[in-house]
Amino acid sequence: MNYHNPVLLKETVDGLDVKPNGVYVDVTFGGGGHSKEILSRLNEEGRLFAFDQDPDAVRNDLNDERFTLIPENFRYIKRFMRFHGIKKVDGILGDFGVSSHQFDVAERGFSTRFESNLDMRMNQKDVLSAYNVINDYEEGQLKQVFYQYGELRNAPKLASAIMQARQVSHIQTSEQLKKTLAAFLPNHKAHKILAQIYQAIRIEVNQEIEVLKEFLLQTEQLLESGGRISLISYHSLEDRLVKRYIRNGMFEGEPEKDMYGNFEVPFKKVGKLIIPSKDEIKVNNRARSAKLRIAEKI
Structure with a gap:
């Protein structure tokens, strides 16, 4: 049995626009599906870090010199990136919610x-x-x-x-x-x-809502200009936060305007909302409520 069927696998990793020599973070490692796909697009200089606080997921660690698995909650992403000597990254992927494995045990x-x-x-x-x-x-x-x-x-x-x-x-x-x-x-x-x-x-x-907010606020500080976030949500509470953060750089209120009257926001939306195809939902019913949003750091 698969530990976890990665949802919107190609679409989510495509959304990162992976640079072969870039530094990336998968904050929801799980069974490693998205991580393996990112690694397949990196050259020898590329680096991938992944987070998962679940000890069951840590057993899926990948034997790859370019890869580092951090057994912690992704709310601490900035702290642990600094610990590993990383100040800026080129892309961050998140597939929120509960893994297939967690549901099945x-x-x-x-x-x-x-x-x-x-x-x-x-x-x-x-x-x-x-x-x-x-x-x-x-x-x-x-x-x-x-x-x-x-x-x-x-x-x-x-x-x-x-x-x-x-x-x-x-x-x-x-x-x-x-x-x-x-x-x-x-x-x-x-x-x-x-x-x-x-x-x-x-x-x-x-504390999923607090964790998501803390994480999103750190993405702006961690990403290089032109770096991307590619984030999958499974319920309206999460998706609303992601959508608002991408649009406004905050969760409540409106951002300030610059001297020309334009909103000062950290991200620009990339493409439209992506949802799984009927074929994917047939194969993996848990994908049915997934919503993928992609954004680029300005």
Whole structure:
């Protein structure tokens, strides 16, 4: 079984416009699919660095002198590039979200398909897990997580149901969570709603929105002029942040104008939004929600 099927493989790496002797970063190494494709386009002088905080992914390290795998969260990209003596890079690739492997290993707790303990930590060394969110958060915090990260309108009712169930006993497994929220999972929509609930908890556990913001702000500082970012998002919260950052260089408000009335922004968009073909989705159903955006440092 493949560790992870790389989504939009050719399109994402094409978007980097790889220079054979350039320095590149793949911030979501996973099974190494995108990294291998980048390496295939580099000459002996080219360098590729990759990040992955998941110990399972680190086992996929590539035996290539041009390649360095950094077992850390990509929110620290600038710090670790400096540690390796790199001040500027020519391109950065990111394929966000959960890998196929993480979904397919039941005990990681990412998938709605399996009975497992509530976990969802991308880095197994992290203290906060899905169990902590469900059992320790106050009602207001739970409501905020479901509303903000799951975009669930009935977030107050979901939070209330969890608080009531907790008075009887801790909610330890995915099945217990499903039973607790059964009243809000009508048959025709159960899978969709459960996926939104899981997404909300997972984003909270792994601080995915904060991590993405921290990372994006560092790309401008790390990239050479003319360097590119090629980024795949899987849900609207991520995609909105990427889109706004590419357009404005910030997440809220509008950028300042120069003396000629033009907005001062760090990036220019390259091409249009790219989504997977029907053929790719047939082969890899998890690609169905992917959105690829490419931008160039001005």
